[in-house]
Amino acid sequence: MSNKIKIITVVTVIAVFCILGYTQIYRPVSIQPKKAECITWDATYESIKGFAEAYKSGEYNKNTTFIHAFDGKLPSDNPNDYMTVYCTLEVKNRSIFHMSNLEAIVLELGNHAGNVLYSTSSSDTVGGGVFRFSEKDITFILDVYIGNMDETAIKEMVKGIKAKVMYEGDFTGVKEETIEFSNCNNITIENTVTNE
Amino acid sequence: MNVSKKFKVFASMVLVGVLVTVNAVGAQAYDGKKAADYAKKHAENYNSNYPDFDKDGGDCTNFASQCVFAGGIAKDPVPTKNIKYSHINDIYKTKDYWNSAKYTRTTTLFGWTVRSKTGFVTTSTWSVVSKNDSDSWWGFYNYMKNEGASAKEYSVDTVAKLNTFIAACDVGDVLQIRSGTNVNKWHSVIVTDKSYDYTNKRYDMKIAYHTSNTPPTDFRSSRWRAFGTDSLWTIIKVSKI
Numbered sequence: 001m002s003n004k005i006k007i008i009t010v011v012t013v014i015a016v017f018c019i020l021g022y023t024q025i026y027r028p029v030s031i032q033p034k035k036a037e038c039i040t041w042d043a044t045y046e047s048i049k050g051f052a053e054a055y056k057s058g059e060y061n062k063n064t065t066f067i068h069a070f071d072g073k074l075p076s077d078n079p080n081d082y083m084t085v086y087c088t089l090e091v092k093n094r095s096i097f098h099m100s101n102l103e104a105i106v107l108e109l110g111n112h113a114g115n116v117l118y119s120t121s122s123s124d125t126v127g128g129g130v131f132r133f134s135e136k137d138i139t140f141i142l143d144v145y146i147g148n149m150d151e152t153a154i155k156e157m158v159k160g161i162k163a164k165v166m167y168e169g170d171f172t173g174v175k176e177e178t179i180e181f182s183n184c185n186n187i188t189i190e191n192t193v194t195n196e
Numbered sequence: 197m198n199v200s201k202k203f204k205v206f207a208s209m210v211l212v213g214v215l216v217t218v219n220a221v222g223a224q225a226y227d228g229k230k231a232a233d234y235a236k237k238h239a240e241n242y243n244s245n246y247p248d249f250d251k252d253g254g255d256c257t258n259f260a261s262q263c264v265f266a267g268g269i270a271k272d273p274v275p276t277k278n279i280k281y282s283h284i285n286d287i288y289k290t291k292d293y294w295n296s297a298k299y300t301r302t303t304t305l306f307g308w309t310v311r312s313k314t315g316f317v318t319t320s321t322w323s324v325v326s327k328n329d330s331d332s333w334w335g336f337y338n339y340m341k342n343e344g345a346s347a348k349e350y351s352v353d354t355v356a357k358l359n360t361f362i363a364a365c366d367v368g369d370v371l372q373i374r375s376g377t378n379v380n381k382w383h384s385v386i387v388t389d390k391s392y393d394y395t396n397k398r399y400d401m402k403i404a405y406h407t408s409n410t411p412p413t414d415f416r417s418s419r420w421r422a423f424g425t426d427s428l429w430t431i432i433k434v435s436k437i
Contacts, residue, residue, distance in 0.1 A: 042355040043421035050417020064408070084421055100251040125422040126383060127408035128254045141422065192425070194354045 025172055028095035029130070031165050033184035034137060036158045037086040040146070040191040045079035048143055051118065064124035066106060069145075070117040079193050081147035083154070087161060088139045089122075089179060093130040099167040100129035104140045107178060110160020112153055117143045129167070138165075151189055158187050224269055224436045228368020231267030232388040238262065239404040239411040246296055247285070247316040249323060250407055257336050258296065258323040259406035260370045260384040264340075267368050269436050271295045274317060285315035287323060289333035291342075294321045325372055326381040336432075337372055337381060343436040351376075353425045361429060362399045362415065365390060369431050371403065376426035385419075388412040 054060040055072045075081070093099050105121040122138040130136040140163065146154060161181040168174045238259070242248055246262055249255040265271060272294040279288075279299050296318040303311040320327075321339035334342070341347050350361040365371070365387050374381040385405035389412055393400050402412040403419055413419055 037424075039425055041353060041425050042358070043425070046355070046416055047418065047421035050414065053417075086424060098251070120422065123408045125408070125419075126254075127250070129251060131253070139424070143421075192353065194356065 024095045024097070028093065028097060028169060028172055029099055029167055029175070029177075030092045030094060031177055031179050032090045033163075033179060033181045034088045034090040035086075035186040035188070036088070036161075036181060036184055038083050038144075038154055038158065038187065038189045039086070040080060040083045040193055042079075042192075042194055044082045044084045044143065045193075047084070048074065048082050048117065051143070061124065064121045065118060066120070067118050068106075068109060068116040068142075069114045075145045076147050078147070080191065081145060083144045083146045085142040085144055085158065086139050087142065087158070087163065087181065088137050089163065089165065090135065090137055091130050091165070091167075092135045093132055095169070095172075096132050097169045097171050098129060098131050099169050099172075101127070101166065101168040101174075102129050102136070102138060103127070103167075104138050104163050104165045104179075106140060106142065106161065107164040108160075108162040109157070110162075112149065112157040112160070115145050115149060115157065117145055119143070154189055155187050158184065226264075226368065226434050226436075227268050228366055228387075229267075231263040231368040231386060234266035235259075235263045235386045235388050235404040236412055239406070240409050242406075247318055249318075254383075255406035257325050257384040258318065260386050261294070261296065261322045261336060263368075263386045264370065264434050267434070269434060271297070273297060274299075274319060279317055281311075281313050283317050284313050286317075287320050288317050289320045289331075291321070291334045291339070293319050294339055294343075295319050296322045325384050328380050335381075336370070336384065337430070340370075340432055340434055340436075345435055346433045347430050349428050349430045351428055352420065358416065358420060359398050361431075362390070362401050365399075365401055365431055366433070369433055372430045372432060373423060373427050374430075375424075376428055381430065385410075 052072055052074055055070065089104055091102060103121055103123040106119040109116050119140060119142045122140045159182045163179045165177045165179055166174060243262060246258060249258050274288055274293045274295055276299065279301055281301055284299060284301060296316060298314060299317045300312065300314040302309055320333045321336055324335035326335040326337035327333060352358045352361050367387055367390050369387045371385050371387065372381045373383045385403045387401055388404045389402040391400055401415050403415055404410055404412045
């Protein structure tokens, strides 16, 4: 075997091991911000009123609900002054291992952080994992006071969100990644309040 | 009324009575309160008599089935002769049975045990929400509907629709969710409480489920927002012939 063939073989083997190491152990999961749906709907105000009561009594799940700028008092009695922001991440498991305990939470809020009353992790609603070689969407939620915000400010707020995503594999252990919404281009804003 | 006409009326009444009685005896009585009591007890404390699918696709429908069984719907076991080694500690894909139980399969040679395996065998109808288009087997939804359960889907994107939906729910009902953009249902929960709010003149209810483990939680003020505006909810009123 010539030296050239030996070198090519060694380089190929090293490259294969590097790719396998990266995709199976170091970064078995790829995560991208998919969309941010900013909706003012009837459930928004019902939820915020209900949470204010739960906050006062301390009866809410502190493992999945995080207070940002909320003291138990509603800044306004107008349902149109609040918005629920559903931040969805696309999670692709490219490894041969099942990843469990997949969860996304708010890590940082940039501009307009003072408007975000509280947020809930993706596992507040539904938990679980992502199977080998499969995809899954996970959504964490923010409830926001928008009485002093316009559409531009709302989009700025979304672009400033950084999320922490955690997952666990039997072989890889617990891993964490930080995902920024600054490059999320699918941001929709809608108001469907019926005021009934 | 002549004798012949009286006889016809009497015979008709007897026939109706017999049909009602046969129907009542034939259908298994379902006690939604017992199902809800089980849900309250085991929403956060798993029953070790059943497998746990939390890390294996989700435990929501396995938990809903346990509640329904606690409510009085009898299991429909897989015959032992059907069980292969590959079914043990896995899902048994079927349209015909509804069960989760421990089985042991043993292979003997000249009286000697050469291989033996014990573990849970859980049917797809017990642990899977609903069949997808391409599946030849059934999930909980398909099996229960075939057995006589009623199922109706509701949109709940406004307060008015939510009020209609909650009014239609009863304690012990299984609710299943799908997104408005996907025909496949993906989650099961159970109604644990329902009450009437005289101040606001509307019903409220609580639901419980597994994955993530959720003890009875108010629907209107918490879970409604959490599941999002495009969620469609199917109420499954369980009964079994």
